[in-house]
Amino acid sequence: MNKRYIFTFSPDIVNRPIVSEIAKHYDVMVNILNADVTSGREGKLVVELEGADGNIVQSLEYAKEAGVECVPLEKQLQFDQDQCVACGSCTAVCFSGALMMDADSWELLFDPEKCVVCGRCVKACPLQLFRIAMEE
Numbered sequence: 001m002n003k004r005y006i007f008t009f010s011p012d013i014v015n016r017p018i019v020s021e022i023a024k025h026y027d028v029m030v031n032i033l034n035a036d037v038t039s040g041r042e043g044k045l046v047v048e049l050e051g052a053d054g055n056i057v058q059s060l061e062y063a064k065e066a067g068v069e070c071v072p073l074e075k076q077l078q079f080d081q082d083q084c085v086a087c088g089s090c091t092a093v094c095f096s097g098a099l100m101m102d103a104d105s106w107e108l109l110f111d112p113e114k115c116v117v118c119g120r121c122v123k124a125c126p127l128q129l130f131r132i133a134m135e136e
Ligand code: SF4
Pocket: 077, 093, 094, 095, 096, 097, 098, 099, 114, 115, 116, 117, 118, 119, 120, 121, 122
């Protein structure tokens, strides 16, 4: 099982190493795709959990009991690459590195594995080539 979640930490638990506790206690690999965490403020992580189904369920229960809000990332970005004119506007707003210009060809490269479905590129593209849809 391999599933993405948004973990939200309230200010009082933002410094607690809950992600490493999950990995240690439940044999779940936690891949952090994006992080917005500052001491003393609410924090958000986009994580991919990889492991046995039961272990992931248990690790999510552990995180929730510790006070973490765990919301599955069920949306995906759809992209009409054939229409792209490589203007680069979307790369300027994509903080996860999912959208980049190829240094040699100056074509747009899209890596869906890095996309955290924040929607910034949807607003940035003058040709409206991005769309957010629910995962099937
Ligand atoms: S939705 Fe767009 S801007 Fe946001 S991470 Fe995905 S590709 Fe980048």
